[in-house]
Amino acid sequence: MNRIRLSKSSIGQEEKLAVLSVLDKEFLGMGLEVQLFEREIAKYIGIDESNVICVNTGTAALHLALAGMDISHGDEVLVPSLTYVASYQAISATGAQPVSCDVNESDCFIDLIDLEARITSKTKAIMPVHYGSNSAQIPLIYELANKYNLRVIEDAAHSFTCTRNSKKIGLEGDVICFSFDGIKNITSGEGGAIITSDSNLQQRIRDARLLGVENDSERRYNGERSWTFDVQHQGFRYHMSNIMAAIGREQLKKADNFAKRRKDIAKKYSAELSELKSITLLDLDFEEITPHIFVIKVTDDTRDELKAHLLEKGIETGIHYQPNHYLTLYKSNYSLPVTELLSKQILTLPMHFDLSDSEVSYVVDAIKDYFNKKYNF
Numbered sequence: 001m002n003r004i005r006l007s008k009s010s011i012g013q014e015e016k017l018a019v020l021s022v023l024d025k026e027f028l029g030m031g032l033e034v035q036l037f038e039r040e041i042a043k044y045i046g047i048d049e050s051n052v053i054c055v056n057t058g059t060a061a062l063h064l065a066l067a068g069m070d071i072s073h074g075d076e077v078l079v080p081s082l083t084y085v086a087s088y089q090a091i092s093a094t095g096a097q098p099v100s101c102d103v104n105e106s107d108c109f110i111d112l113i114d115l116e117a118r119i120t121s122k123t124k125a126i127m128p129v130h131y132g133s134n135s136a137q138i139p140l141i142y143e144l145a146n147k148y149n150l151r152v153i154e155d156a157a158h159s160f161t162c163t164r165n166s167k168k169i170g171l172e173g174d175v176i177c178f179s180f181d182g183i184k185n186i187t188s189g190e191g192g193a194i195i196t197s198d199s200n201l202q203q204r205i206r207d208a209r210l211l212g213v214e215n216d217s218e219r220r221y222n223g224e225r226s227w228t229f230d231v232q233h234q235g236f237r238y239h240m241s242n243i244m245a246a247i248g249r250e251q252l253k254k255a256d257n258f259a260k261r262r263k264d265i266a267k268k269y270s271a272e273l274s275e276l277k278s279i280t281l282l283d284l285d286f287e288e289i290t291p292h293i294f295v296i297k298v299t300d301d302t303r304d305e306l307k308a309h310l311l312e313k314g315i316e317t318g319i320h321y322q323p324n325h326y327l328t329l330y331k332s333n334y335s336l337p338v339t340e341l342l343s344k345q346i347l348t349l350p351m352h353f354d355l356s357d358s359e360v361s362y363v364v365d366a367i368k369d370y371f372n373k374k375y376n377f
């Protein structure tokens, strides 16, 4: 058997032809394809097309959202330590301080009690992360945000196609940022999107993705560009290209099919692994969640040994994530006990659209085999 990949893109003839068609038109940068992708994302979620702004990465989406709120030096943003370093880099890129928070042991979502205890007069925003595509507790984040007058930037990098209370992610909330990098629930090669109904913020972000050039997006959608313009705010080179949007548009057509397969894989893993004594599963609802990653907790102190065993069997696994408050740039002078415990237990199993049932069974059997041998069952 070939090596079983932890994650990968799933690309068909449709994406290849769509890219060729953009190449044939010889208009590769930001233009009509991007506008159409934004319109189609809006339709998919059920929101106005003005609420969707596509950019070149999920990290850029987070950075633009924060910068568009004028979050900068002297400000603090609350964020779980257990996230990809992208969340942290987006905050520190504005000059603001990421303030590391602990997470729940049950689902790795930011711990609301720890979060509230870390609010200070400098706190401007909360960046909850939809860890493993889960956002069940987001309404409680908004309750806290209203109480303390804070903005919310949801790091929904994992959550495209997910629902909460049967409503698509992106339908409600302050600012929601998706990632469309190569291994996410859909991809545009690299890419991301900011979803917000705040019209002032929309305009700031739309301009800021194109170096702050005012109203350049609208011109580029029409194959034109601004030759005379004003710039009022710091901008970045963060726009999405037509090549990326062409891939994204084809992936969007497949999104529900991709989601169903990911959910089925997660349900199969859950059913097979829930009986194992040394493994605890996260408390997640795979009717609502389209899992970008499938994380288990190995509770008998043998995570690294199991990881090595699976690799020997040709199975790639991952660790999402090493805590950010351990990193030199973001080191905290306090500990986060649950995050620190979880960081030694979490292991991510293969999860992607093309993973076959027999490959899922092979992974499950390899895990069972490891524990059977270890405990001589």
Ligand SMILES: Cc1ncc(COP(=O)(O)O)c(C=O)c1O
Pocket: 057, 058, 059, 060, 083, 084, 086, 087, 129, 155, 157, 158, 179, 180, 181, 190, 191, 192
């Ligand atoms: C939790 C989280 N936040 C942010 C990002 C950044 O997204 P991107 O890779 O598109 O910049 C990722 C993706 O890797 C992620 O997993």
